[in-house]
Amino acid sequence: MLTDTPDTAGARTLEVPGARLHYEVRGKGPLVVLAGAPMDAGAFAPLADLLAADHTVLTTDPRGINRSRLDDPEQDSTPQLRAADLARLIAHIDAGPAVVVGSSGGAVSALALAQHHPEQVHAVVAHEPPLIELLEDRARLRAGTEQLVAAYLDGDVVGAWKQFFAQADIAIPEPVVEEMFGGDRDERQVADERRWFAHEMRATTYWSPDLTRLRSSPCRIVVGVGEDSAGQLCDRTSRALAQGLGTEPTAFPGGHTGFVDSPKAFATRLRTVLEDG
Structure with a gap:
């Protein structure tokens, strides 16, 4: 989901093919990259400030979101494009390899x-x-995604969000959804939201990881689940990913946005996970 959290670090920009990436660097030490999509750098600012006590922390707005501007605003945001952007940022600041x-x-x-x-x-x-292709009910979830994206692009913003939360198995009362996404809203947040529905959601949730390649990679992969996310869609997809990788999921405080809601507890758990590795 999108958030509206202020930044606390100075702005920098990196030119990459087709885009200008906004990024921020804090602290000093081993490199940790905090990445969202569609969440921007601001959403990670409290967690980044905590980790910067003993790490170099890189945050960024993903391409097409907030301050990371595109040459072609109609370009779809794929995991491969965003991964290439992260690789360029890591190489640019010359502090890797990174924990991402x-x-x-x-x-x-x-x-x-x-x-x-x-x-x-x-x-x-x-x-x-949110890797729905790993689930047995992927066809139903794809159909639901197509319906809610169509509803949003047809102008039914509140209705699309209601469908989104229902499919995600996140219980939010309808009046709360109407209050959050109806009426007057910040123009930048609305623009980022529309981009997510139109150009990012499908490419992200329909992406299929190469589990064989990831299992054989020298890169350590930890699959995190929120302690408060039991039964939600992203809890199911995460557990399916962990099973496909032959590992167990690792619990983190809070729910899907635990790093925003409880950054201190999340940072403490993250430090333990990194130290165990």
């Missing part, structure tokens, strides 16, 4: 990075990647 912590669509980006650019990453923490 990705959440939601950012977890899919991180897995694609490990799959296609393994030289840039020595560990991935994939927190609740």
Whole structure:
């Protein structure tokens, strides 16, 4: 989901094919990359500030979101493109290989990075990647995704979000959804939201990881699940991924956005996970 969290670090820009990437660097020490999609760098700022005490922390707006502008606004955002962007950023700041912590669509980006650019990453923490192709009911979920994307693009914003939360098995009362996504809203947030529905959601959730390649990779892969996410769609996809990789999922505080809601607890758990590796 999208958030509206302020940044606390200075802005930098890297020119890459087809885009100009906004990124931020904090701290000093081993490199940790915090990646979202569609979440931007601002969503990770509290967690990044905590980790920067003893790490170099890289955050970025994914291409087409907020301050990362595209040459072609109609370009789809695929995991492969976002992985290539992360690889270029890691090479640019010359502090890798990195630990890459990705959440939601950012977890899919991180897995694609490990799959296609393994030289840039020595560990991935994939927190609740929405990989519906790993589930037996993938056809139903694809159909639901097509319906909610069509509803959004036809102008039924609130209805699309209601369908989204229902498919994600996230219980939010309808009046709350109407309050969150109806009426006057921030123009930038709406633009990023529309891009997610139109150009990012399908390519991200329909992506199929090469499990054989990832299992044989020297990159350590940790699959994260939220302690409060039991039964939700991303809990199911994460557990399916862990099973496909021959590992057990690792619990993190909170739910799908635990790193936003409880950054201190999330950082503490993340440090333990990194130290165990």
